[in-house]
Amino acid sequence: MIQVQNLSKSFQNVQAVNDISFTIKKGEIFGFLGPNGAGKSTTLNMMSTILKSDTGTIHIDGKNSIENSKECKHLIGVVPQEISLYEDLSAYDNLLFWGDLYGIPSKILKERIHTTLELIGLLDRKKDLIKTYSGGMKRRINIAAALLHHPKVLFMDEPTVGIDPQSRNHIFEVIETLNKQGITIVYTTHYMEEVERLCDRIAIIDSGKIIAQGTQSQLKELVQTKESIQFEFDFLSEANVNQLRKLLSYTMTQNKNKLLVESTVKELSNVITACNELQLSIKDIQLNKVNLEAIFLNLTGKQLRD
Numbered sequence: 152m153i154q155v156q157n158l159s160k161s162f163q164n165v166q167a168v169n170d171i172s173f174t175i176k177k178g179e180i181f182g183f184l185g186p187n188g189a190g191k192s193t194t195l196n197m198m199s200t201i202l203k204s205d206t207g208t209i210h211i212d213g214k215n216s217i218e219n220s221k222e223c224k225h226l227i228g229v230v231p232q233e234i235s236l237y238e239d240l241s242a243y244d245n246l247l248f249w250g251d252l253y254g255i256p257s258k259i260l261k262e263r264i265h266t267t268l269e270l271i272g273l274l275d276r277k278k279d280l281i282k283t284y285s286g287g288m289k290r291r292i293n294i295a296a297a298l299l300h301h302p303k304v305l306f307m308d309e310p311t312v313g314i315d316p317q318s319r320n321h322i323f324e325v326i327e328t329l330n331k332q333g334i335t336i337v338y339t340t341h342y343m344e345e346v347e348r349l350c351d352r353i354a355i356i357d358s359g360k361i362i363a364q365g366t367q368s369q370l371k372e373l374v375q376t377k378e379s380i381q382f383e384f385d386f387l388s389e390a391n392v393n394q395l396r397k398l399l400s401y402t403m404t405q406n407k408n409k410l411l412v413e414s415t416v417k418e419l420s421n422v423i424t425a426c427n428e429l430q431l432s433i434k435d436i437q438l439n440k441v442n443l444e445a446i447f448l449n450l451t452g453k454q455l456r457d
Contacts, residue, residue, distance in 0.1 A: 152177040152304065152335045153198070158207035160193050167193040169359035170207070175337060175352075180330055182350035183339040184443060190359040191339035192232060192308050198337065199229045199306050212303060228297035232308040234289050235296065238282040242273060242292050245281060246299060253300040260299065267295045271325055287318020294325060304335045311345065323348060343443035355447055362450045371441050374449040380419060382410045382426070383435040391431060398425040408434075416440070 153175040160168040168190045175181040183191045196202040198209055200220050209216040216223045236245050243264060250260040268274040271291040281289060290310055297305060307326070311319045326349060330336055340346060346353050347367065354364040363373055384391075387408045395410075396403060399422060402413040412422055416438055426433055439445075 152212060153181075153337070154208075154210040155198070156208050158194065158197060158209065159205045160197060160202065161205055166359050168197070168204075171356070171359075171361045172207075173354055173361065173364055175335060177335055178330070178333055179351040180326070180336045180338060180349050182346035182353045183337070183356055184341070184343060184346050184353055184447070185356035186341050189341075189356045191341075191356060193359075194356070195229075195306050195308050195337065195339055199227055200224055201229075225300065226302060227304045227306060228300065228302035230294050230297045230305065230307040230310050232310075232312060234293055236281045236289060236292055239280060241278050241280055242268070242284070242295075243277040245292060246295060249296040250299040255300060263299050263301075264295075267298050270298075270328065271295050272321060285315075285318065287314040287321070290314055290318065290322060291325070294322070298329075302334070304337065305329065307336060307338045309339055309341070311340070311342070343447070347443060353443070355443075355450060357447075357451050363446075367443070370443070370446050374441070374446050377413050378415045378441050379439045380412045380414060380416070380422060381437040381439065382412065382422070382433055383437075384408050384410070384426075385432040385434055387431065391429060394429050395422075395425055398428065 155174070156172050158168055158171050159166070171194065183194065185191055193202065197204045198211075198216070200216050200223055203217070211223045212226055214222050214226075237248070240248070246264045246267070247260065250264065255263065265274065268277050271294060273288060273291055276284070276288070281292065284292070294307075294310065311322055323345075326336060326338070338346070338349060352364065352366055353370065355362045355370070363370055385408070387405065387410060389405065392403060392405045392410065399412075401418070401422070404411040414422065419436075423433070
């Protein structure tokens with residue numbers, strides 16, 4: 152659906168995007184994960200024809216985004232990070248305005264506004280002014296505006312910034328519904344739990360470069376870190392550890408009264424049972440999961456939100 156080759160963009164002396172390439176399949180949710188300033192928004196702005204790249208090519212549904220800019224714009228919907236709504240207009244009037252810009256005939260537009268407001272759960276608030284809406288509700292209308300012309304691809308730039316958990320979950324449900332309808336979605340965020348829930352494939356981006364890309368399982372295979380459980384005991388002797396090794400087949404590393412066991416959370420009960428058999432008093436348990444945050448740290452040497 153989307154092919155990006157050797158894409159670069161600089162602003163004065165800052166290299167915002169540095170020679171990145173990737174492919175997005177039709178019907179998938181593709182996520183860009185990286186900290187603020189990593190190049191996510193710049194990449195999305197070039198893909199949506201808002202920005203012109205310095206080098207590289209972008210093809211959407213087989214069409215070059217520079218040579219066929221008008222056709223590509225009809226294929227895509229853009230949900231910007233900023234709220235692009237008129238505060239003193241109702242939600243319905245905002246959508247009338249944006250739909251008219253797309254050139255949608257009046258009768259069809261009214262039907263689409265009704266359907267879209269129903270999808271995002273705000274049909275009953277359609278006549279209320281945007282300035283009376285919560286941040287999460289505004290974000291949902293922002294999404295609605297990008298859907299009126301029935302795009303094949305939806306670009307979403309950090310659509311959950313600054314909203315409450317309930318509104319965030321509602322947006323997730325809308326995204327999942329749209330994807331089931333066949334819309335290809337490109338999603339940027341610095342929240343690893345969002346891409347873990349939503350995305351089929353993920354590109355980890357930092358300082359303008361794609362560090363790694365693939366499914367979650369493929370990304371986990373790139374790093375040496377394994378899932379582990381750290382136990383802290385009131386007292387732990389070397390003899391205790393040897394006894395545990397006889398009962399369990401996991402790799403174990405002792406550090407005074409702490410024991411690092413290389414096993415998954417699913418096997419936690421096995422370790423606890425063995426500790427109880429040996430009458431070992433567990434003081435604390437810490438789960439070390441191999442999630443995207445850990446992968447980002449492993450690949451870049453820094454925290455995702457640094």
